[in-house]
Amino acid sequence: MKGNEAIVVGAILAGCRSYFGYPITPASEIAETAALLMPKVGGTFIQAESEIAAINMVYGAASCGQRTMTASSSPGMSLKQEGISYCACAELPCVVVDIMRGGPGLGNIGPEQSDYNQMVKGGGHGNYHVLCLAPNCAQEMCDLTMLAFDLADTYRNPVAILADGFIGQMMEPVEIPPPVTELPEKPWAVKGTAGTRDNLVSSIYLNHDELEAQIHKLYAKYGEIEKSEVRFEEYRLEDCDYVAVAYGIVSRILMTAIDEARAAGIKIGMLRPITLWPFPNTRLKELSRSVKGMLVAECSTGMLIDDVKLAIECAVPVRLYSRVGGNIPTATELVNAIRQLQEELP
Amino acid sequence: MKDVFQKPDSFFEYFTRSAGADKEATHYCPGCGHGNLHKLVAEAIDDLGIADRTVFVSPVGCSVFAYYYFQVGNVQSAHGRAPAVATGVRRALPHSIVISYQGDGDLAAIGANEILQAANRGELMTVIFVNNAIYGMTGGQMAPTTLIDQKTSTTPYGRKVSNEGYPIRVCELLSSLVAPVYIERCSLEDSKTIMKTRKAIRKALQYQIDGKGFSFVEVLSPCPTGWELEPMASREWMTKNMVSVFPPGVYKERLDAQSQSIEAPPVLDSQQILDALGMSTGASERTKSIPPDFPTHELILAGFGGQGILLLGQLLTKSSMIEGKFVSWLPSYGPEMRGGTANCHVVVSRRRIGSPYVPRPTLLVAMNQPSLEKFAGTVRPGGMVVYDSSFVKSATIPSHVTPAPIPFSEIANRLGSAKSANMVAAGAIMALTGITEEATLTGLIKKLKRKDLIETNLKALTAGREAALALGIQVAGTVIR
Numbered sequence: 001m002k003g004n005e006a007i008v009v010g011a012i013l014a015g016c017r018s019y020f021g022y023p024i025t026p027a028s029e030i031a032e033t034a035a036l037l038m039p040k041v042g043g044t045f046i047q048a049e050s051e052i053a054a055i056n057m058v059y060g061a062a063s064c065g066q067r068t069m070t071a072s073s074s075p076g077m078s079l080k081q082e083g084i085s086y087c088a089c090a091e092l093p094c095v096v097v098d099i100m101r102g103g104p105g106l107g108n109i110g111p112e113q114s115d116y117n118q119m120v121k122g123g124g125h126g127n128y129h130v131l132c133l134a135p136n137c138a139q140e141m142c143d144l145t146m147l148a149f150d151l152a153d154t155y156r157n158p159v160a161i162l163a164d165g166f167i168g169q170m171m172e173p174v175e176i177p178p179p180v181t182e183l184p185e186k187p188w189a190v191k192g193t194a195g196t197r198d199n200l201v202s203s204i205y206l207n208h209d210e211l212e213a214q215i216h217k218l219y220a221k222y223g224e225i226e227k228s229e230v231r232f233e234e235y236r237l238e239d240c241d242y243v244a245v246a247y248g249i250v251s252r253i254l255m256t257a258i259d260e261a262r263a264a265g266i267k268i269g270m271l272r273p274i275t276l277w278p279f280p281n282t283r284l285k286e287l288s289r290s291v292k293g294m295l296v297a298e299c300s301t302g303m304l305i306d307d308v309k310l311a312i313e314c315a316v317p318v319r320l321y322s323r324v325g326g327n328i329p330t331a332t333e334l335v336n337a338i339r340q341l342q343e344e345l346p
Numbered sequence: 347m348k349d350v351f352q353k354p355d356s357f358f359e360y361f362t363r364s365a366g367a368d369k370e371a372t373h374y375c376p377g378c379g380h381g382n383l384h385k386l387v388a389e390a391i392d393d394l395g396i397a398d399r400t401v402f403v404s405p406v407g408c409s410v411f412a413y414y415y416f417q418v419g420n421v422q423s424a425h426g427r428a429p430a431v432a433t434g435v436r437r438a439l440p441h442s443i444v445i446s447y448q449g450d451g452d453l454a455a456i457g458a459n460e461i462l463q464a465a466n467r468g469e470l471m472t473v474i475f476v477n478n479a480i481y482g483m484t485g486g487q488m489a490p491t492t493l494i495d496q497k498t499s500t501t502p503y504g505r506k507v508s509n510e511g512y513p514i515r516v517c518e519l520l521s522s523l524v525a526p527v528y529i530e531r532c533s534l535e536d537s538k539t540i541m542k543t544r545k546a547i548r549k550a551l552q553y554q555i556d557g558k559g560f561s562f563v564e565v566l567s568p569c570p571t572g573w574e575l576e577p578m579a580s581r582e583w584m585t586k587n588m589v590s591v592f593p594p595g596v597y598k599e600r601l602d603a604q605s606q607s608i609e610a611p612p613v614l615d616s617q618q619i620l621d622a623l624g625m626s627t628g629a630s631e632r633t634k635s636i637p638p639d640f641p642t643h644e645l646i647l648a649g650f651g652g653q654g655i656l657l658l659g660q661l662l663t664k665s666s667m668i669e670g671k672f673v674s675w676l677p678s679y680g681p682e683m684r685g686g687t688a689n690c691h692v693v694v695s696r697r698r699i700g701s702p703y704v705p706r707p708t709l710l711v712a713m714n715q716p717s718l719e720k721f722a723g724t725v726r727p728g729g730m731v732v733y734d735s736s737f738v739k740s741a742t743i744p745s746h747v748t749p750a751p752i753p754f755s756e757i758a759n760r761l762g763s764a765k766s767a768n769m770v771a772a773g774a775i776m777a778l779t780g781i782t783e784e785a786t787l788t789g790l791i792k793k794l795k796r797k798d799l800i801e802t803n804l805k806a807l808t809a810g811r812e813a814a815l816a817l818g819i820q821v822a823g824t825v826i827r
Contacts, residue, residue, distance in 0.1 A: 009623060009625070012619065012623065013619070013623075017438075018434070018437055018438060020434065025679065026679055037622070037623060040622040040623070041614055041619055041622045041623075042611025042612060042613075042614065043611075044437040044438075046433065046437070046467075048430070048463075049459050049460070049462075049463035050459060052427065052430075053427070053430040053433075053459070053460055053463065054430075056423065056424060056427035056430035056431050056434070056460070057430050057431070057433050057434035057437075058434060059421075059423065059424075059427075059430075059431050059434060060403070060421060060423075060430065060431035060432060060433060060434020060435040060436075060437075060438070061434035061435065061437060061438040062434070063421040063431070063434070063435060063438075064401075064434070064435055064438035064439050065438075066438040068434070068438070082424060083424065083427070086423075086424050090422075109679065165679070166676060166702065166703060169676060169677055169679050170674055170675060170676040170677075170702045171660065171663060171674065171675035171676075172673065172674050172675075172699075172702070173667050173672075173673065175627075175628060176620070176623075176625045176626065176627045176628065177627065178616060178627050179616045179619040179620065181613075181615060181616055181619075190401055190419035190420065190421055190435070191419065191439060191442075192398070192399040192400065192401050192419060192439045192441060192442030192443070193398060193399065193419075194398040196419050197397065197398060197417055197418055197419055198417065199419050199420075200363060200413050200419075200420045200421075200422070201420070201421045201422065202413065202420070202421075202422035203422065204410060204422060205365070206365050207365040207366075210365055249701075249702075249703070252699070252700050252701050252702065253700060253701040253703065254700075255698075255700040255701075256700030256701050257700075259700070328703055330701075330703075330705040330706075331700065331701055331705075332705075332706075
């Protein structure tokens, strides 16, 4: 199954019953698959007039308590940011998928990871966070989408799936998890019933103190999320002298590179953040106490590396290997970067 | 004694949703049309008995705080997006009555596309459009409906056609669409026109209650503050200036519109969901155990668009997957695949696959000359280049790789269909690499869409295998520790 298709399957299994989207390469299969499958489960598919309309349709459906989603690729995500900010303030659970491509501007349709800042740091206006999950295979495209709906409901917050063109386009086996049929109650939702007449979904707090209180409430929630929802994968970190950090497609290539470097006697392992926000700060900090240096590999010009440096408070040197423009690093390039790191920090 | 005037039940007694200290006075200015209109809407909600199932979508603009007053479920939306938000509500709650209430900047400027498209989809909702020819909330700037020569804070010399164009007539614009069932423009100049508006609001809601479709009422409304006029003078200004530009009347009414179903779809159980998806849970069945020395094969398959290159890759991938190997398939995508060439990367391994992207293949399958030229140099030392010798006339193959010329297309033509050249290649790849077995491939080929080609495809598979075996070579793949 293609990664993009696995997202829709995961969404439907998680009880998502509406999809609002706009076509864009390399995310279009998500809309196409939703168009094919949503009607079969009594769900809604609308090809919206724009990315902006799509995220606002999500806002509407989420206001009614429905599990709902949209997906796009980088330029489309720029357009959705306003709506995501509204969802965050109104505390609306929803899932937003970004299959990243090359930018800035129209860029190209090759794989890139340059939406890191706009998705992980909250690309819209205001003080807020979006939980951000980064799958690196088709199975995780399905599984993390299901998890995303649970996290969204648990915390009443938008959750982003951040993948790249390759993870979206490639086909891999997927084991189908059982469907979720029991969904959480949402007493706050507007449902068009006598019992919900007093319910109000809104992101306006005209009174300064009230808005400040709402922001503090959001940040208390974010504190809980940072405590409870950090997820990451460790690969060959036993007895390592160096740690490499990557997510998405780059983490796959890095695995191969680490195998080769280990075979050449370099003790390196990988920490792969599965949640980019919340970020695995604590684990990285721990690792920084016992290693000589770190390598960050990313298909962006140095966005992930900022979070790594913050996490370890620059305790050890951190080097960057970056490819952009739709190019991705080869395993050989990463092995060379690892060798350089070793030479610099023997 | 019967009350002649009373507060509608669907208004709050006290405006508890307001953050302000005063829970009794509205935030609207004296003489503003919103007050009249809110009352007409609230009375209609009461009289039609729809308060419980009404969802009110309030916009950005002066009526952003409509939720202070209407005691119904409320979703407050972003600027211009009310029809999109209302669409989401409508689709999530089929039984509900959805009222989207918007001003002129919200609906006709920043949200012009949203209203147009919601109307065009025939969304089952009622849109109330308040046209006061100005931005009230932000302090009297020009609206798309501002009249020619009208002074506003952003048209201090008056609206000029040469710079700002003409006022937009929304009813006229929307009535050109097929889907809307009811479009009327009304006014709040005096009691007579207010009563007409009252009727129009009820009619629009009734169309929605009956499931007929999209209904739209534009209401010309005074903004004494924005216009810098006394309340009474502002009503006269409307009659004198607005009505001729925005003539009231029914612009569209489809008496023959059919009712849509507002039944919620049935909730499916687990098995029904899986059946709808055509899937079952758990791991797919593995038919083989993988020998411990099975190497990792990294393939690039490349050729013209239309040669079935992507399908060939999928077939090999799926076949190997069924046999229990780890697999990945990565296509070239986008304009490239529509531009005459296609390629895909396939990895088959006995262990978890690192990169699905193949910069250095162990095996290149080139179905045409350009593909051979593009990729031959990337093949790993000890690897192999299989190419369609029916098309490739001059092959420059690096000395550290093994060439395997096989006339895929000629063989396929001989068997009766040039389309089966990719299946000849499948047979050859199978024989040269051992990544998958003939029985598994045969099973998959029988399930392909083109049933008329099954027989030829199976013959092609066998012919490809034989042609490859005749070469007497095999590719090794790589063993990763």
